[in-house]
Amino acid sequence: MTQKLDLLDIQGNIIRAYGRFGYPMARYVFFNIRHSARAREFVGTVTDRVTTAVEWGEGPGQIKQPDWTVNIAFAYQGLKQLELPRASLSGFSPEFISGMKDRRDILGDDGPSSPENWDPIWAENRKNRDKDVHIFIALNARLPALLEEGYAWLTGVAKQYRDAVAILNGHRGEHGALYDYQDVKAVMENGQPTAKEHFGYTDGIGDPVFEGAPNYDLNVRGRGKQLEDGSWAPLATGEFLLGHIDEAREYPPAPEPILLSRNGTYMVYRKLHENVATFDAYLDEQGRKYPGGKELLAAKFVGRWRDNGAPLVKAPDAESKQKFDAEFAAADQAGKDKLLSDFTFDDDMSGAKCPFSSHIRRINPRASLQMVKGSKPGSMIFNKDAFDTPGALSNRRRILRRGLPYGEVKDRSRDDGNHGIVIMMLNTDINRQFEFVQQEWINYGNDFQEGSDKEILLGNHNADNKFPSKAVLQVDPNSDQAPYMLSKIPRFIETRGGEYFFVPSLTALRMIAQGVVDPT
Amino acid sequence: MSNIAGKAYAMNVITPIRWTTAWLNKLIFWIALKRPSTLRGLITLSLIHYARWVIIGKNQFPHLDSSQPKEKLHYSYMLFFSNFNGSWDQYVDSFTFAIPGGLDLFWKWNIRYPKSVALTPFHHYIRYNQIETIHYYNAYPLATSNDVKSAKAVKDALIQFQCQSADDESDDNFLQRYNALLRGLQHDLGAMHPTPIVSMSAYQVERRKRWHDGSLQKEIAAQQAAQGGQNHDR
Numbered sequence: 001m002t003q004k005l006d007l008l009d010i011q012g013n014i015i016r017a018y019g020r021f022g023y024p025m026a027r028y029v030f031f032n033i034r035h036s037a038r039a040r041e042f043v044g045t046v047t048d049r050v051t052t053a054v055e056w057g058e059g060p061g062q063i064k065q066p067d068w069t070v071n072i073a074f075a076y077q078g079l080k081q082l083e084l085p086r087a088s089l090s091g092f093s094p095e096f097i098s099g100m101k102d103r104r105d106i107l108g109d110d111g112p113s114s115p116e117n118w119d120p121i122w123a124e125n126r127k128n129r130d131k132d133v134h135i136f137i138a139l140n141a142r143l144p145a146l147l148e149e150g151y152a153w154l155t156g157v158a159k160q161y162r163d164a165v166a167i168l169n170g171h172r173g174e175h176g177a178l179y180d181y182q183d184v185k186a187v188m189e190n191g192q193p194t195a196k197e198h199f200g201y202t203d204g205i206g207d208p209v210f211e212g213a214p215n216y217d218l219n220v221r222g223r224g225k226q227l228e229d230g231s232w233a234p235l236a237t238g239e240f241l242l243g244h245i246d247e248a249r250e251y252p253p254a255p256e257p258i259l260l261s262r263n264g265t266y267m268v269y270r271k272l273h274e275n276v277a278t279f280d281a282y283l284d285e286q287g288r289k290y291p292g293g294k295e296l297l298a299a300k301f302v303g304r305w306r307d308n309g310a311p312l313v314k315a316p317d318a319e320s321k322q323k324f325d326a327e328f329a330a331a332d333q334a335g336k337d338k339l340l341s342d343f344t345f346d347d348d349m350s351g352a353k354c355p356f357s358s359h360i361r362r363i364n365p366r367a368s369l370q371m372v373k374g375s376k377p378g379s380m381i382f383n384k385d386a387f388d389t390p391g392a393l394s395n396r397r398r399i400l401r402r403g404l405p406y407g408e409v410k411d412r413s414r415d416d417g418n419h420g421i422v423i424m425m426l427n428t429d430i431n432r433q434f435e436f437v438q439q440e441w442i443n444y445g446n447d448f449q450e451g452s453d454k455e456i457l458l459g460n461h462n463a464d465n466k467f468p469s470k471a472v473l474q475v476d477p478n479s480d481q482a483p484y485m486l487s488k489i490p491r492f493i494e495t496r497g498g499e500y501f502f503v504p505s506l507t508a509l510r511m512i513a514q515g516v517v518d519p520t
Numbered sequence: 521m522s523n524i525a526g527k528a529y530a531m532n533v534i535t536p537i538r539w540t541t542a543w544l545n546k547l548i549f550w551i552a553l554k555r556p557s558t559l560r561g562l563i564t565l566s567l568i569h570y571a572r573w574v575i576i577g578k579n580q581f582p583h584l585d586s587s588q589p590k591e592k593l594h595y596s597y598m599l600f601f602s603n604f605n606g607s608w609d610q611y612v613d614s615f616t617f618a619i620p621g622g623l624d625l626f627w628k629w630n631i632r633y634p635k636s637v638a639l640t641p642f643h644h645y646i647r648y649n650q651i652e653t654i655h656y657y658n659a660y661p662l663a664t665s666n667d668v669k670s671a672k673a674v675k676d677a678l679i680q681f682q683c684q685s686a687d688d689e690s691d692d693n694f695l696q697r698y699n700a701l702l703r704g705l706q707h708d709l710g711a712m713h714p715t716p717i718v719s720m721s722a723y724q725v726e727r728r729k730r731w732h733d734g735s736l737q738k739e740i741a742a743q744q745a746a747q748g749g750q751n752h753d754r
Contacts, residue, residue, distance in 0.1 A: 105717040105728060248616070250638030350706075372564055377677075377704030386564040387618040396617055432613065444716045446527075446605055449566055449666050451710020467713040474706045482699035483706040 003237065003244075005212040007053040009263045009505045010241070013071040013138060014426055015053035015213055017204055017402050023069065023140040024186035024193035025147055026404055028269075028422070029154060030121060031135040031165040033081040037515070038164030039135075040082055044513030045157055046072055046137065052506060055214060068141040068150035072509065073267050073501035075099065077126065078134030082512055084260075087519045091255030095430045096266055096500045099126055106435055108443040108460040113495035119271065120178060121170030122497025133168060136269065136501050151181070172496070173407070174418050182271065184404035184422045195309075197405050198274045198419045199457075199492070201302055202309035206341040206364070208398040210235040212244075218334065222341035226367045226391045240400055241265055242428050247396050252428040256519040260512075263505035268399075268425040268434045270498035271406070272458075275415040279492045290484055292317070300473050301456045303360035304340075311360070313343050316353035344368075349380045351474035355456075356448040362441045362455040369393040369447060379477040380449075393447070399433050400426040420496065430500055454489075461491045522724075523653045526661025527605050527715045528569070532651040536595035541629035542575050545598065548625060549573060561619035567611065569665040571602040573626055598630055605664040607718040612646055613639070662712050670708035677705055 007015065018026065033039040051069035058064065074082070076097045080089060095103055101115045101122070109115065115123055124131035137154060141147035158167055171182045186193035197203045209216045209223040211234040216224075224234045225247075238246030242254040243262025254261035283301075287294025296317070299305045303312050305321060308328055315324040328339055345361065345368035348354055354361050361368065367382070367390035374381040387393070402425070407418035427433035440446070443460050445453040453471050454461060461469035469489040475481040504512065511517045523529050537545060552558045562571060578593040604611045615623055616636040623636040634641035660668070681701050685694075702709075717728065730736040 105720070105725070108716070248637050248639035250640055253640060356707075370564060373707065377700075378706045380707060383560065383564050386561045388561075388620055392618040393614060396613065432609065436610070439716050440606065440610065445710055446567060446664050446666055449670070449707050449710065451664070451667055451670070452713035453710045467711070470711060472706055472709050475703060477703060477706075479703070480696065480699060482702040483709075485709075 010053040012051040018140040026140040028182040030168045033134045035164040042161040047509040067146045071138045073136040073503040077132045118497035119172045184406045200306045225395045267501040271496040273420040273494040277415045303354040303358035312354040352476040355473045357471040461489045525656040525658035530653045533600040535630040539596045542596040567605045569603040574599045673708045
């Protein structure tokens with residue numbers, strides 16, 4: 001069953017992580033609707049400029065790669081203001097209707113991450129109708145000047161419709177100044193954009209591969225779903241795009257009419273502040289004690305080495321890392337991708353290489369949850385054929401990630417600068433995919449038989465001493481080592497805002513703009 | 521009512537089955553118990569405490585007193601009873617993701633069973649036939665079944681460790697044994713903290729608010745003090 005997607009109908013940000021396609025910077029602008037009918041016209045005007053997922057080319061009849069891209073999405077309140085019929089509105093998922101702030105308990109957004117501490121635009125959202133976030137517009141660009149060009153266009157359009165939509169202020173920037181937009185851009189090294197975030201990790205590796213996406217068959221190993229015979233298959237399209245069959249062989253629940261939801265998806269927008277000073281200090285302190293040294297410890301937090309993203313299951317120590325690096329340096333782009341993504345945890349069931357609390361094992365356990373305790377104390381073994389398919393517990397928890405860092409670290413000895421990451425996650429079921437991973441795998445550990453131990457990097461670790469966070473870094477059960485205990489893990493990441501959005505297809509955008517969405 | 525107590529969830533599902541096929545189900549259960557490999561998937565899902573399936577014949581429902589009106593039932597019934605950790609969604613989804621074939625085998629003969637894949641009709645089937653839990657008590661609300669198993673493993677290992685200790689043991693030997701102890705328990709040392717939030721019922725949301733600001737602990741302490749006082753009076 002192969003299907004070709006209608007790329008001209010799908011927004012470009014769903015298929016492409018723009019940062020990896022030569023657009024290392026972006027600006028996100030949010031609008032409040034003041035007049036419904038005129039706002040629909042505004043949506044129509046923006047839609048004419050929206051970047052689709054179509055493949056670019058220089059040839060005749062092909063669409064040229066744009067200098068800057070435009071994408072648009074809507075919060076539930078926005079769709080209501082655009083006057084979608086009630087029967088369509090009630091078809092959206094409950095968590096999308098409630099919004100991210102209402103889901104704070106589910107997401108673990110407590111303490112410094114709680115909504116009172118979010119950027120004003122997010123703290124005010126869903127409190128006061130005039131401050132509600134209704135429309136999201138993203139501009140991605142190749143160069144700073146081109147981003148300004150795109151922004152000038154957008155503010156021009158907004159001005160033309162100033163009776164209908166207002167740009168919302170309140171994104172915190174340098175020294176607490178408030179902005180009309182959220183800027184994000186790749187971290188630069190020697191004038192070149194990198195794939196690094198502010199803790200120094202290489203980001204954006206191993207996005208899921210699904211059926212119908214361009215070139216999905218080329219890099220399915222390690223990025224699709226793991227099958228019994230060791231082969232890999234792309235995930236079902238319906239895990240990421242509404243109106244397509246999903247892994248449960250059904251159409252994911254979606255609003256009616258089908259033209260409104262088909263080729264659209266849900267987007268989770270989250271602004272995450274990075275406490276760089278706390279991170280550096282903790283890594284230094286523990287790195288002095290950890291037998292493998294500081295860089296290996298940093299790799300244990302995530303499951304990948306910081307410099308090039310080498311996965312620990314392939315390069316568990318300094319020696320194997322050197323070999324990996326030589327191979328990596330010699331590989332072409334496709335080879336590099338394969339080296340970074342094509343692996344399983346089958347030979348690391350006890351977590352001696354990649355710990356159970358590390359980032360990549362928690363957000364995508366692959367087939368490793370098909371595990372039972374082995375007879376050797378401290379071992380876990382792969383319980384072959386226990387499940388219908390080895391990745392049964394992971395395949396329906398996958399998420400497309402589109403993130404770029406924001407701000408700049410000017411003083412690594414301080415946490416309170418303007419630095420972090422804005423991550424956008426795309427999935428067809430926010431509750432089953434994003435929220436589940438956030439709640440059960442990042443902020444909790446029972447599925448990994450780790451009790452309440454959280455994911456090391458992103459977990460909402462407790463600042464107080466009542467329930468201090470810790471993690472166990474497992475060792476080879478056949479060795480004579482002791483597992484390493486990371487104690488009193490501080491909170492490295494704090495939520496600074498976010499919301500759930502719906503990213504419609506081009507067809508749906510035109511229907512919304514014309515006011516003809518009609519489920520009757 | 522609440523199906524949740526601490527980190528545990530109690531699920532009762534009762535579904536009609538024709539008496540003409542009920543015996544086939546009994547046969548399937550019998551075979552499953554004889555061949556443990558059929559239950560391997562179920563056992564690998566570590567969030568499950570246990571699961572039990574029972575066929576209740578149409579004349580087997582309790583009749584407590586002659587004044588109780590006699591029911592006229594058309595079907596036999598299959599009672600499914602399970603306790604697990606996590607949310608309803610997580611449990612039902614884990615079942616259908618991991619062992620759809622096993623589920624279909626056990627429910628195969630039940631009236632209007634839709635099969636476990638696709639997911640949405642299966643969700644509806646379970647929801648519709650679920651009987652809510654009126655009263656549910658949990659002695660260890662912070663513990664999952666994994667936590668209990670781990671705690672037992674830690675206790676046994678510690679006792680054994682102590683038994684093997686000798687006064688004249690060398691430091692090196694002690695360290696080696698201590699490292700082996702930790703290594704052997706490396707999958708049993710998870711922390712035990714309050715449960716992640718699965719319920720958004722108004723009562724639970726309000727209770728969490730009070731827990732966060734510390735007033736719930738005070739109320740409980742006051743309650744306990746009052747109860748203690750009462751007992752004393754007696």
